[in-house]
Amino acid sequence: MPTIQLKVNGQDHTVDADPQMPLLWVLRDLIGLKGTKFGCGMALCGACTVHLEGNPIRSCSFPVSAAAGKKITTIEGISANTDHAVQKAWIELQVPQCGYCQSGQIMSAVALLKSNPKPTDEDIDTAMNGNLCRCGTYQRIKQAIHRASEIMQS
Numbered sequence: 001m002p003t004i005q006l007k008v009n010g011q012d013h014t015v016d017a018d019p020q021m022p023l024l025w026v027l028r029d030l031i032g033l034k035g036t037k038f039g040c041g042m043a044l045c046g047a048c049t050v051h052l053e054g055n056p057i058r059s060c061s062f063p064v065s066a067a068a069g070k071k072i073t074t075i076e077g078i079s080a081n082t083d084h085a086v087q088k089a090w091i092e093l094q095v096p097q098c099g100y101c102q103s104g105q106i107m108s109a110v111a112l113l114k115s116n117p118k119p120t121d122e123d124i125d126t127a128m129n130g131n132l133c134r135c136g137t138y139q140r141i142k143q144a145i146h147r148a149s150e151i152m153q154s
């Protein structure tokens with residue numbers, strides 16, 4: 001197996017992995033970060049969303065070799081103590097129901113607010129398109145993104 005250098009949540013990692021192995025499995029199985037979830041395996045549901053160089057990607061279909069040497073942020077890297085505005089809003093508005101999709105939802109919301117600190121409902125719908133929630137908490141997700149925007153503005 002080739003050795004691949006990754007920078008995940010600010011820490012350097014060296015992994016022995018097939019270059020085509022999905023980043024998701026490297027994060028979960030080789031590095032031990034379990035917050036990023038497997039949903040569909042086809043980049044359709046968003047449960048596996050992480051940031052690569054600050055942009056949201058679907059890690060279940062992204063080859064680890066394409067992430068080598070780039071900055072990767074997982075849900076564990078958003079905040080060490082749940083004090084990011086998005087996390088605060090998620091907790092305040094009790095967004096999760098089953099919670100399975102929430103790490104991907106949060107990662108997409110963080111990326112949206114980084115690029116657009118005051119999104120409209122339409123902006124949120126566009127940015128969050130492709131993040132599926134089996135429990136249907138879409139209204140609470142949208143409210144939490146607006147609330148996180150308020151928190152960030154204050």
